[in-house]
Amino acid sequence: MGLICIATADGRAYYSILTRLRRTGLAYRSLTPELVDNKCALILTTRGELDRIKGAAVAIEDLSEDPVIMKGQLVAKLGKEGKRELLLGIDPGLRIGVAMFYSNVKIASLTFRSTGELLGMLDSMVQNIPHSKLVVKMGNGAPKHSRLLARAIIRRVSSATIEIVDEKGTSSYRPRQRDLTRDQLAAERIAYRKGLPFVV
Numbered sequence: 001m002g003l004i005c006i007a008t009a010d011g012r013a014y015y016s017i018l019t020r021l022r023r024t025g026l027a028y029r030s031l032t033p034e035l036v037d038n039k040c041a042l043i044l045t046t047r048g049e050l051d052r053i054k055g056a057a058v059a060i061e062d063l064s065e066d067p068v069i070m071k072g073q074l075v076a077k078l079g080k081e082g083k084r085e086l087l088l089g090i091d092p093g094l095r096i097g098v099a100m101f102y103s104n105v106k107i108a109s110l111t112f113r114s115t116g117e118l119l120g121m122l123d124s125m126v127q128n129i130p131h132s133k134l135v136v137k138m139g140n141g142a143p144k145h146s147r148l149l150a151r152a153i154i155r156r157v158s159s160a161t162i163e164i165v166d167e168k169g170t171s172s173y174r175p176r177q178r179d180l181t182r183d184q185l186a187a188e189r190i191a192y193r194k195g196l197p198f199v200v
Contacts, residue, residue: 001041001075001078001079001105002040002041002042002078003027003028003029003039003040003041003042004021004026004027004028004029004040004041004042004043004044004074004078005028005029005030005031005036005039005040005042005043005044006018006021006028006029006030006031006043006044006045007030007031007032007033007035007036007040007043007044007045007049007053007057008033008044008045008046008049009032009033009049010046010048010049013046013060014030016060017044017045017046017060018030020060020063020065020067020070021044023067023070024067024070024071024074025071026071026074026075028044033045033049033052033053036053036054036055038055040055041056041078042056042057042058042074042077042078043055043056043057043058044057044058044060045057045058045059045060046059046060046061047059047061047062056077058074058077064124064128066124068100068107068108068110068121068125069124069125069128069129071107071108072086072100072102072107072125072128072129073128073129073130075102075103075105075107076102076129076130076131079102079103079105083103084102084103084130084131084132084133085102085103085131085132085133085134085135086100086101086102086125086126086129086131086133086134086135087100087101087102087104087135087136087137087191088100088101088122088134088135088136088137088191089101089137089139089187089188089189089190089191089192090118090136090137090138090139090149090187090190091139091141091167091183091184091186091187091190092138092139092141092142092145092146092149093141093142093145093183094113095111095112095113095181095183096111096112096113096114096115096118096149096183097109097110097111097181097182097183097184097185097186097187098110098111098112098118098121098184098187099184099187099188099190099191100125101191102129102131106188109180109184109185109187109188110184111181111183111184115148115149115152118149119152119153119156122153122156122157123156126157133161134157134159134160134161135160135161135162135163136150136153136160136161136162136163137162137163137165137190137191137192137193137195138150138162138163138164138165138190138195138198139164139165139167139186139187139190140164140165140166140167141167141168146164150162150164150198150200151200154198154200161197162197162198163194163195163196163197163198164195164196164197164198165190165193165194165195166193166195167186167189167190167193
């Protein structure tokens with residue numbers, strides 16, 4: 001993935017861009033607008049400075065305040081036009097583990113305590129991150145939860161492709177993955193397993 005550069009002469013704007021970009025976990029470098037070079041695949045700046053920037057640029061004001069959505073937007077701008085697939089791995093249950101990927105780049109691993117919270121995130125993701133396809137892989141460890149959640153997602157995003165995945169072995173926990181909860185780790189593994197199409 002290409003390098004993101006921060007380029008602004010506005011000190012207050014620089015602090016805002018830097019703070020928000022750090023929350024996404026994406027790598028970056030800082031430059032003044034005059035020093036932007038071809039090593040920068042995407043330049044983050046302000047609306048007022050866009051006309052001073054040479055190369056692909058985006059104004060911080062046009063990105064989501066939510067770091068997860070903002071990361072998805074930036075990864076989308078850095079990616080190739082033909083590869084715009086949003087992939088969600090979901091481990092259903094009382095705590096819903098979710099792993100989000102965009103064209104094989106990990107965006108986030110999250111845990112939700114209700115279907116409503118998950119659907120709210122899904123709405124924001126679909127509305128704000130450019131994509132050509134949404135694929136949802138759902139674990140089958142809690143069949144009732146899986147079916148209810150799959151139906152809720154189809155009602156919300158009728159174009160979504162949903163697969164039900166055998167989640168056996170996805171919840172085994174390893175010490176080196178302590179930054180993820182068990183639900184999040186299972187969701188990541190579910191995301192890249194082959195499943196069967198969900199039939200409403």
